[in-house]
Amino acid sequence: MEDNKKKQIALRISKKLYDDLLKWAEDEFRSLNGQIEYVLVESVKKRKKSKEK
Secondary structure, three states, X not given: OOOOOOOOOXXXXXXXXXXXXXXXXXXXXXXXXXXXXXXXXXXXHHHHHHHHO
């Protein structure tokens, strides 16, 4: 069964990466946290698909 509880983590990123992610989030009408989660979820999906091949 999937655990739907959100986990909190500390994340240290460069100012440039922060600014780039914030701009991207604004472009897609997401919060910065939502954008980071979206990018991570998509990356994990892509990795899983590539391992299946």
